[in-house]
Amino acid sequence: MAASKGDDRAVPRREVAGTVGMSERAMRAYALLLDPPEVDVGTTPSAVVHTEDKLRLLHYLPLGDGAPTGPPVLVVYALINRPYILDLQSDRSVVRALLEAGHDVYMIDWGVPTRGDAGLTLAHYVDGYIDRCVDAVLRTSGGSDVTLFGYCMGGTLSVMYAALHPERVRNLVIMAAPVDAETDDGLLHIWSRREWYDADKVVDTLGNVPADFMNLGYNILEPVLNTVGKVVHLMDIIDDEEAVRNYFRMERWIADGIPMAGETFRQFLKDIYQENLLIKNRMRLAGRRVDLRRIDMPLLLIMGESDHLVPPAATRPLLDAVSSTDRTARELKAGHIGLSVGSRAHRELWPEVAAWIAARSDAPRPPPRPRAPGAAGGPGR
Amino acid sequence: MEAWFALSEEMGKQLSGMARAPDKAVRDVFQTWTGLSAEMSRGMLEAMGASPGGYAGVVRAWSEWSDRVSERLSSAQAAGSDSSGLRDLQETWSRTSARVGALLSRQLAMGVPDQVERVAKAAEVAARAAGPVAGRGARDSAELSATVARYWAEHYGKMMESTQGILGEEADPMAKARKVNDLWSDFTSDMMKQVMRTPAFSRWMGSVRDADLDAIKRTRESFEEGLRGWGLPTRSDVEEVQRTLKDLQMEVRSLRSMVDGGTPRRRSAARRAPAKGRAGRRAKGTKG
Numbered sequence: 001m002a003a004s005k006g007d008d009r010a011v012p013r014r015e016v017a018g019t020v021g022m023s024e025r026a027m028r029a030y031a032l033l034l035d036p037p038e039v040d041v042g043t044t045p046s047a048v049v050h051t052e053d054k055l056r057l058l059h060y061l062p063l064g065d066g067a068p069t070g071p072p073v074l075v076v077y078a079l080i081n082r083p084y085i086l087d088l089q090s091d092r093s094v095v096r097a098l099l100e101a102g103h104d105v106y107m108i109d110w111g112v113p114t115r116g117d118a119g120l121t122l123a124h125y126v127d128g129y130i131d132r133c134v135d136a137v138l139r140t141s142g143g144s145d146v147t148l149f150g151y152c153m154g155g156t157l158s159v160m161y162a163a164l165h166p167e168r169v170r171n172l173v174i175m176a177a178p179v180d181a182e183t184d185d186g187l188l189h190i191w192s193r194r195e196w197y198d199a200d201k202v203v204d205t206l207g208n209v210p211a212d213f214m215n216l217g218y219n220i221l222e223p224v225l226n227t228v229g230k231v232v233h234l235m236d237i238i239d240d241e242e243a244v245r246n247y248f249r250m251e252r253w254i255a256d257g258i259p260m261a262g263e264t265f266r267q268f269l270k271d272i273y274q275e276n277l278l279i280k281n282r283m284r285l286a287g288r289r290v291d292l293r294r295i296d297m298p299l300l301l302i303m304g305e306s307d308h309l310v311p312p313a314a315t316r317p318l319l320d321a322v323s324s325t326d327r328t329a330r331e332l333k334a335g336h337i338g339l340s341v342g343s344r345a346h347r348e349l350w351p352e353v354a355a356w357i358a359a360r361s362d363a364p365r366p367p368p369r370p371r372a373p374g375a376a377g378g379p380g381r
Numbered sequence: 382m383e384a385w386f387a388l389s390e391e392m393g394k395q396l397s398g399m400a401r402a403p404d405k406a407v408r409d410v411f412q413t414w415t416g417l418s419a420e421m422s423r424g425m426l427e428a429m430g431a432s433p434g435g436y437a438g439v440v441r442a443w444s445e446w447s448d449r450v451s452e453r454l455s456s457a458q459a460a461g462s463d464s465s466g467l468r469d470l471q472e473t474w475s476r477t478s479a480r481v482g483a484l485l486s487r488q489l490a491m492g493v494p495d496q497v498e499r500v501a502k503a504a505e506v507a508a509r510a511a512g513p514v515a516g517r518g519a520r521d522s523a524e525l526s527a528t529v530a531r532y533w534a535e536h537y538g539k540m541m542e543s544t545q546g547i548l549g550e551e552a553d554p555m556a557k558a559r560k561v562n563d564l565w566s567d568f569t570s571d572m573m574k575q576v577m578r579t580p581a582f583s584r585w586m587g588s589v590r591d592a593d594l595d596a597i598k599r600t601r602e603s604f605e606e607g608l609r610g611w612g613l614p615t616r617s618d619v620e621e622v623q624r625t626l627k628d629l630q631m632e633v634r635s636l637r638s639m640v641d642g643g644t645p646r647r648r649s650a651a652r653r654a655p656a657k658g659r660a661g662r663r664a665k666g667t668k669g
Contacts, residue, residue, distance in 0.1 A: 021555070022555060114623075115620050115623055116620075116623035116624060116626065117627065118623075119624045119628070120627075124631075184578075187574075187577055190583060193583070196580075196584050196586070196587035198587070198591065201591060201594055202590075202594065205594040205597055206594070206597070221577075223569075223570065223573045224567075224569050228562075228566055229570075232562065
């Protein structure tokens with residue numbers, strides 16, 4: 001509307017050029033979204049050292065010539081997505097970071113449960129599959145215990161395992177794991193309350209809970225970011241070939257979800273999210289109580305400050321629920337996924353984690369801390 | 382109105398001179414002004430009455446009017462008019478029209494929340510009325526609409542002001558578009574997050590989910606009834622067999638482990654008790 005002074009024609013020309021440029025970027029972005037490029041993921045070399053049902057236990061080959069040091073690190077990921085998020089791209093791979101620090105790394109790939117697996121419970125996973133994977137790791141490595149590293153739901157499973165089998169866990173590293181549901185920080189905690197989430201109905205109707213069903217819930221946690229924001233971001237990076245490849249690595253991982261065994265979903269939702277039994281030491285796996293006070297090994301908690309899936313408030317209470325004297329909590333300015341693939345995480349966090357494990361690999365386990373009766377984490381909580 | 386009067390006064394002084402101008406282009410501008418001022422005044426009166434849609438009508442009229450005056454000014458300039466009166470008019474126009482536009486937009490922003498608030502109240506009334514009569518889904522949808530409308534009403538004015546700020550301050554058109562996009566994306570995202578935290582949203586999501594699950598269940602049951610009528614096995618039958626096979630497989634694994642490795646390190650926890658839950662009562666998984 002306003003007439004400009006000076007170069008009258010410059011503005012229209014710039015507007016036209018800008019509009020054309022933006023349209024062109026948008027077209028390229030949509031073309032890529034419709035026909036995504038092939039991307040490689042999980043490229044760190046590994047060997048399968050144990051299989052059972054759908055599960056494969058991967059043993060990562062050392063990157064250098066030197067023999068690995070310390071107890072082997074067993075990585076337990078969630079039962080929801082694929083574990084290669086921890087080895088998504090070679091320059092931001094948690095697996096590589098640990099290998100480069102000289103650790104011996106194993107990871108459980110749960111595979112895809114079929115309808116026949118719908119009856120698998122948390123006890124099958126924790127006291128069955130994970131325990132046998134620890135057997136296989138110790139057999140392969142010749143060690144007597146492991147550093148257990150659990151991420152997300154895999155962290156919750158690892159906490160249960162460490163409470164049931166503390167003698168087999170030298171160090172426990174738990175990252176962004178839901179342990180305490182008494183928080184309103186995360187929408188998942190609100191949405192999954194029993195007054196409006198009927199877990200029985202979901203499992204009785206669907207059997208195994210499909211990945212798409214769960215992904216719908218995760219996607220609407222960030223409704224704008226996961227729709228408009230994604231496209232705008234792709235337009236921003238469209239000229240950077242490597243950034244585009246990384247973008248589609250993440251997209252591939254997001255779309256590569258796996259269903260969860262129905263009974264496991266039912267139990268996890270009801271016992272952890274709705275009844276909050278784990279942190280109250282009232283969780284039972286196949287008749288055995290999961291008592292967090294039995295966790296007496298060195299514990300490292302890793303949390304993302306902006307984690308909208310598992311907010312720090314859902315993980316932090318574990319620190320006071322265990323008997324470990326050697327307890328460390330580390331919060332990073334990152335989201336749930338940023339903890340594993342973010343540049344900040346790989347610059348700051350993972351070297352620290354690798355060093356934390358190394359420092360506790362040869363030292364004898366410190367004695368458990370004395371607990372006052374009725375302390376947090378006790379049965380009366 | 383304040384801006385209108387300021388503009389009228391300033392423009393009027395120059396236009397009175399233009400009415401006698403020898404340049405035809407300048408006279409055309411004058412005619413455009415006088416021809417449309419009546420229309421503009423009607424719009425202003427409507428706005429003063431604060432009738433629904435009044436502000437929007439004024440902004441629309443203003444936009445059309447200013448476009449036509451700008452077009453006349455550009456034509457006059459393109460025709461090579463070197464009248465100093467025209468240049469003065471153009472400058473005055475640029476300065477004051479931007480001011481009027483901003484004020485009108487702000488008025489528009491202030492007017493909308495009142496209307497949205499009325500929508501929110503209406504939705505709440507609808508929610509209360511729907512409760513005993515309609516289903517849970519209808520009540521939840523109405524409550525959710527009220528929540529969204531209320532949030533929108535609370536923040537809309539500020540958002541419009543921020544948008545105007547970006548449009549007025551940022552010169553680069555692409556940066557302008559990006560900033561507006563980011564502003565509204567953040568706003569929408571925050572609004573959604575606030576809304577999604579409400580019990581109304583959780584209940585609404587639950588009712589949608591339950592309705593979906595009911596539909597899936599009914600469809601499956603009717604298929605299975607048909608299959609049974611033909612004496613064919615159903616998916617439920619097959620799944621039951623699969624589950625039994627899985628249980629047997631795990632029992633065998635447990636026994637093999639005992640035979641191969643002697644006494645297990647400890648008794649299988651997973652075998653001792655099945656999981657909780659309806660289907661869990663069927664599950665007899667073992668560790669082996």
